[in-house]
Amino acid sequence: MNIAFPAFFLLALVLTGFIFLNAYERRENTNLEKIPFSASSARALIVSGLVHILLLSLVQNFIQPVDFPVSIKLITGTKLSDTEIFSLAEDVLPISLYFLSSYLVAYLLGKFLQIALLKLSPYKSSRFAFDTPWYYELKGKISEEADAQIIKLSCLVESSDGAYLYYGFLEDFYLDDNGQLDRLVLSDVYRRNIQDDEDTVDENRVDNTVLEQSDQRFYQIKGDRLVLKYDKVINLNIEYIYVYEEETEETRSKVAIDRSWKAWLKELLRYKTPD
Amino acid sequence: MKALMGETVKKVRQDPQGREAMREFVIESHKDSVTIKLRNGKTYTVSRNNPKTKDAAA
Numbered sequence: 079m080n081i082a083f084p085a086f087f088l089l090a091l092v093l094t095g096f097i098f099l100n101a102y103e104r105r106e107n108t109n110l111e112k113i114p115f116s117a118s119s120a121r122a123l124i125v126s127g128l129v130h131i132l133l134l135s136l137v138q139n140f141i142q143p144v145d146f147p148v149s150i151k152l153i154t155g156t157k158l159s160d161t162e163i164f165s166l167a168e169d170v171l172p173i174s175l176y177f178l179s180s181y182l183v184a185y186l187l188g189k190f191l192q193i194a195l196l197k198l199s200p201y202k203s204s205r206f207a208f209d210t211p212w213y214y215e216l217k218g219k220i221s222e223e224a225d226a227q228i229i230k231l232s233c234l235v236e237s238s239d240g241a242y243l244y245y246g247f248l249e250d251f252y253l254d255d256n257g258q259l260d261r262l263v264l265s266d267v268y269r270r271n272i273q274d275d276e277d278t279v280d281e282n283r284v285d286n287t288v289l290e291q292s293d294q295r296f297y298q299i300k301g302d303r304l305v306l307k308y309d310k311v312i313n314l315n316i317e318y319i320y321v322y323e324e325e326t327e328e329t330r331s332k333v334a335i336d337r338s339w340k341a342w343l344k345e346l347l348r349y350k351t352p353d
Numbered sequence: 354m355k356a357l358m359g360e361t362v363k364k365v366r367q368d369p370q371g372r373e374a375m376r377e378f379v380i381e382s383h384k385d386s387v388t389i390k391l392r393n394g395k396t397y398t399v400s401r402n403n404p405k406t407k408d409a410a411a
Binding site: 105106107108213216217218223224225226227228229230245246247248249250251252253263266267268296317318319320321322323324 | 354355356357358359361362365372375376378379380388395396397398399400401402403404405406
């Protein structure tokens with residue numbers, strides 16, 4: 079009992095840091111950072127310290143004074159006097175509220191930092207990018223210029239009766255605890271046996287005969303979603319597909335009107351603003 | 354985790370003609386791009402090439 083309560087109290091304090099790290103590192107039920115437990119524990123300790131310093135300063139200055147000597151006695155397991163125990167008993171509710179607030183603040187701070195980092199360092203090559211390359215690849219966050227709309231995958235899968243190529247659009251993906259790909263979920267899937275490619279097609283001929291032969295090699299897989307386990311995939315080809323609306327007369331005239339209004343406003347401001 | 358799926362392609366895939374055209378595009382690896390007209394009259398281009406880098410190169 080002498081060591082149980084201080085250990086419990088320390089755990090309640092350090093839990094703040096672990097909640098922060100969990101909120102910061104987890105997105106869509108997946109860990110974006112994979113670091114050893116020793117490193118994450120050190121980070122949790124530091125974050126806990128910072129969050130408690132911040133919150134205790136606020137409580138001390140704006141709510142009620144904090145009895146630091148009693149807190150130190152609780153952490154070190156020093157025997158408390160009857161007066162100290164009674165004062166603690168009176169403040170059970172504020173103390174509980176303090177800890178719950180610290181957990182909430184830690185969670186919100188972690189989420190905020192994660193969102194800020196993904197906004198400010200959104201690409202795989204960004205300075206503060208998470209160490210999960212697959213996340214960026216399959217979310218299409220490669221560079222500012224590459225604003226693709228959807229990913230088409232070609233997966234070579236070996237099975238007992240040959241190697242098959244699966245083509246489809248990527249809908250979802252799952253990563254394992256190490257940040258490596260675990261499963262791929264495709265839609266609008268076609269399959270073809272690469273043995274069928276033995277009837278070689280002259281790449282220079284682009285006529286209807288060639289196209290019909292290509293179509294016959296493909297077998298459409300009925301169903302809404304196909305799940306492929308990544309450990310069965312030998313090769314994976316990622317194609318970023320771009321989709322954009324064609325300009326029509328209507329959109330062109332809307333853009334022209336918009337541009338002319340902006341030009342007019344600019345001219346007006348220049349006229350109004352003295353040199 | 355949700356994979357890349359932009360708003361424009363969602364609109365195209367919601368349309369039955371658009372969905373069918375996108376499905377055919379999966380196996381038409383000899384084509385760099387296709388034009389799709391939806392039931393609402395809007396026309397979209399589906400391409401393997403980034404239009405921004407294509408314009409810059411041009």
